[in-house]
Amino acid sequence: MNRHELVEMLRPGSRHPGARRLRQVGYVVVAAAIVDAAAATMVTGQRFAGLVAVPAAAIWCFFLVEWVLRLGLAPEIAPATTPWAARRAYALSPAGIIDALCALGPLAIVAARSAPVMSALLLFSSLKVLRSIPGVHLIARVFRNERRTLLSVVTLFALVLMISAECEYLLESRAQPAAFGSLPAALWWGVVTLTTTGYGDAIPITFPGRVVAGLVMVCGIAVLALFAGILASGFAAEIRRRDFLAAWDMVARIPFLRDLGAATIAEVARLLRPQEVSAGSVVMRRGQPGDCMFFIVSGRLEVQVEPPVTLGNGDFVGEMALITGEPRTATVTARQDSELLALDLADFRDLAGRHPELANAIEMEAAKRGGSRKLTSGPPK
């Protein structure tokens, strides 16, 4: 493993096989850290050293090595004007700070040996996975886009919470001084009720108190519905946007589509759904009903006929199912990790209605290629 490969493995978003393996090792180590954090709170006495401390030390070594490598190779992973600028940029980024705390935090224990602190530090490393979860950015964008409206809902929630707590304090504090004897105590009841959690440790017993509580519960449902409503409309817009951008970037790499003219490309990109398949997985299976065709953006697919046919960048496959409506006539598997663009049956027909020339081109290409080999649904190279 040379220095270049190591850089490639550590680069975020890398598609290098080593990078994928490293990510998987990372998940395993984080899982081990979580288990060890649980163990630290349960095991005491003599077995603590062997069952908790030794694994923890091993985990921290891993994090320390990772952090040192990322810091040292930062100028190559994410180049900047000077090597030290790149290192400072990494060290001060959110990911870099989490890495640093995971790697250096344990030093704090040397001073104060404490099982709870140890458990907390181990658990903290679970934040490392945030970086490589694909949809986190999407969720973050939706929250950022709708932050004003969400802030209003949170403010309304707080207002309803305080007013209902004050009401219950006024109505119930004499009957139940323990549960409603002060405003903070009533606020605890309020938050438990308004979120419809309902522990049952504080329950109004007077008639007006129960009427107010009933209203608070209904408000709780409304707040939840408001949240859901805002996020639902935000997600619809944001998912459309993400798919459009990903498809647009890919369309530019397919000669067949690239030549369509900007207006049609924008329309086609709105219909294509980007998809990634890993090496060895089955893209379509012989005999299954087919409801989409695929354009190959990068990678390599194999049509399993005799002899097997290999398809590469710019080819398309599966179009027969859309044209004739028959089941897939051959199994197609990915020989490498590949990026595909899926065109759905519904969208193909919709598109064919509005741009008949595109559908004709696909059909002609398919007919020309098909020729002697009617059984396969993919064209030869």
Next chain:
Amino acid sequence: MNRHELVEMLRPGSRHPGARRLRQVGYVVVAAAIVDAAAATMVTGQRFAGLVAVPAAAIWCFFLVEWVLRLGLAPEIAPATTPWAARRAYALSPAGIIDALCALGPLAIVAARSAPVMSALLLFSSLKVLRSIPGVHLIARVFRNERRTLLSVVTLFALVLMISAECEYLLESRAQPAAFGSLPAALWWGVVTLTTTGYGDAIPITFPGRVVAGLVMVCGIAVLALFAGILASGFAAEIRRRDFLAAWDMVARIPFLRDLGAATIAEVARLLRPQEVSAGSVVMRRGQPGDCMFFIVSGRLEVQVEPPVTLGNGDFVGEMALITGEPRTATVTARQDSELLALDLADFRDLAGRHPELANAIEMEAAKRGGSRKLTSGPPK
């Protein structure tokens, strides 16, 4: 009942009357299995044999016969290259494995006679209904389309869960060693609270513990709203897609619409709503306000005037209500199981605005047919 009919009855998605009856029998047997599973956990002693074991044996016989038939007739139900390939395909499909376990599982009891095992095996057969529920595929597709975003929400849920459990463990373990004395115990509190279930068996009592718990409850609402938001936007897209595809397939079978040209067909198919009516049911009732017209894709409707008029494939009915706005002038019932395409009043008007020639054609056809028989809203054959 000959061999061909039997094959037709067992074919999934078959519209044969026998297939429908068989499905209904299947539902009844599964319901009996569920009741018997409950009985197996309640009845003990001498009555066990009569009330539990005998019905269970009958149910298992039914499942065994069904599985043997499906396996034996697999080459005719779903043909493949060789009969044995068809049988292997069925036996290894999810449906085949469930059928096999329902049929063969009971053998395990012969060795270990145990009421709980018996109850579990009986209940397992409820999975058989999944196959014939129409919307399951739709739900599965939505989950598959949005799997990355949903996975992110689940990961966020897990992170919030672990961090809040760790916090409560640090804050509450001294005050309540029983409920918060270890990380797993705190995790149990966390999942009960974050899902807003709130059993009330573990409740924070310290002030900082309650503040953290309040935040966790609000996060629980947000997670639920995230889930709902993602699924809502996914469903909207997927339901549109399903209806478009079903309508497209049907439009091609109606001469009147087939001749419209691809662009208009795509537009019309997006407006038509496929609908199935079973024999004997009422499609429209005299005197009711009418808000849609129907194209008949397959089957046979009867307009109840004197003398009754029968309509078949390619006819349409109910268009007068859309044109004149008057209530239905005759009752129409289905004489066979029929497939219809409904065109809603709102969509008809919208369409008439953009494609006046289509609306004119419908109006002219209606006027021509109506002629001497103004009272009926359906044309004669």
Next chain:
Amino acid sequence: MNRHELVEMLRPGSRHPGARRLRQVGYVVVAAAIVDAAAATMVTGQRFAGLVAVPAAAIWCFFLVEWVLRLGLAPEIAPATTPWAARRAYALSPAGIIDALCALGPLAIVAARSAPVMSALLLFSSLKVLRSIPGVHLIARVFRNERRTLLSVVTLFALVLMISAECEYLLESRAQPAAFGSLPAALWWGVVTLTTTGYGDAIPITFPGRVVAGLVMVCGIAVLALFAGILASGFAAEIRRRDFLAAWDMVARIPFLRDLGAATIAEVARLLRPQEVSAGSVVMRRGQPGDCMFFIVSGRLEVQVEPPVTLGNGDFVGEMALITGEPRTATVTARQDSELLALDLADFRDLAGRHPELANAIEMEAAKRGGSRKLTSGPPK
């Protein structure tokens, strides 16, 4: 009050002032019935007759009179081929059956004098309000449109419920025979947990039992999100449809819009929002920012300038705020119950972009009418 007025008052959906008053009286009587139903379960002994029985008798008299009137006048309220056909149609409609049970049900008490039965019969009359709630039909339509998908969710819910109950029965029945000793008992735990209600009367205590319970809670959130997602997309479509239809019907009554041609009408109808104002209410207030204009479909508005100007069918008002962006220059109130079509600022601009001739017509009309009276935002008759 003559016979014709009585018929008009009883006709469903009537806009007669008497009909409105009758509906309000009906709400009051139903509210009294609900209070009396509560009283019937609380008051015993000597005061029962005075506080419960007498009001109940009065309420039932009202229902009886109403039912007899509706039955007797059915031929005039909803004409049919023969008077008896109209009466039978009413008597067998859902509304008629509810009315009959409210009117005749009490006879059952004569035989069995029982407070609980009395309370149930009184409460039953609350179903009468369903008829006059405007959005009930909309909700019913959404449920009917999405019934297949909703049925699938309910089936999935039932499957998850049964499988999780069986798991908990197997895992917990030894540790807690009281709460998990049989499948029905475990089902009770399951439904309380899967809906995230969480009473806390049955709580798993074994480690595997708690892991399964945690998964069940997360499934509960997912089921709720599925429901919400399906209904959200259904509502979006159905609300659009309802407003389009209502606006279309109204557009046909406004000369200014009627002459636009079918294509433009369909587009305009999609933008107009129908609105009803009752006599005396304020449509717009002087000095407020204006974000919509109104077309008057029926009724009568008064612009409060010196001297006051009255506007009637086909007039429009408030257009200056859309054209100039200035606040309202006069207060406008409704002198009668009126139907309006609101055209929103955002939609007006959107429309003006696509149909400049329409915006020009409105501006010219406004300029022509404005002339000497720049201050008011409404045209003189």
Next chain:
Amino acid sequence: MNRHELVEMLRPGSRHPGARRLRQVGYVVVAAAIVDAAAATMVTGQRFAGLVAVPAAAIWCFFLVEWVLRLGLAPEIAPATTPWAARRAYALSPAGIIDALCALGPLAIVAARSAPVMSALLLFSSLKVLRSIPGVHLIARVFRNERRTLLSVVTLFALVLMISAECEYLLESRAQPAAFGSLPAALWWGVVTLTTTGYGDAIPITFPGRVVAGLVMVCGIAVLALFAGILASGFAAEIRRRDFLAAWDMVARIPFLRDLGAATIAEVARLLRPQEVSAGSVVMRRGQPGDCMFFIVSGRLEVQVEPPVTLGNGDFVGEMALITGEPRTATVTARQDSELLALDLADFRDLAGRHPELANAIEMEAAKRGGSRKLTSGPPK
């Protein structure tokens, strides 16, 4: 601070720096009032005066001064026909009534010195923040638009609640007279269960009672889903509307866009997202990937190159990232509070497809400006 500045600070929605500071002071005072309200319910005895009464007096002085100022300056803050009309308008507006109650309410305590009353009056002032939360109007509009449908859901909720409470009363009152002995008691159980709060203080124990309770819980989920569904579709429409209007108002102030013709402006306004940045904040950072460009509506941005370039009204910045896809080539910060219109990468490509002339104009302008200074992504003045 002269009189004019004071008026500007008090004007709602003012962008004056003093107005912003005053709003922040207002938030701090309200927060102090909430803390003091909590203290009033917890502190008793001698420390009450110092810890509760004195801060309360200070808070009320602030509110009194604010109210007197707002009332006195009302003719200048919101001019009307006469000064007294302006004062009356403010005094009777919802905001004015809240201000008055916050300022004058304490007088009520002079008569009745009571800690609970004091706490309630202090907490009441939290309503003051409603005025300046940006999304409250949006939420209010959604509720107003959907009020009929929401009312139906509330009515359905009430019907289900009453019928289920009656059922449980009939089924459980004998077994559990304490929890289900009257209809009001059963209603309390009903609201706790139907909102899925589930305190656990009243739990059905009979078999039919539990079956009904299970159905009620599922209905609770459905009601919540209905709420969420209605609000989700309402929000989607309303957020689109708000952004369209804000963008439209801003487009008119950008010469480059103003000249496009009404049809294109309406289309562009639907794509632009209004955004406000406060002085000193970073608009884009060198090296970051760029996914939108900005039009400057008002304010002043600084491109941090050597020498720094200042951009003002009508300029645009960040377009290179959209055209070339490269990361930002310079950091841009806001030197004043500025209003921007963001054009997203996805929308830019979509727009470029339909209006190539617009994209060409932006590219030409960028090329012309870029010229000698390829590194910056913003044009010189």
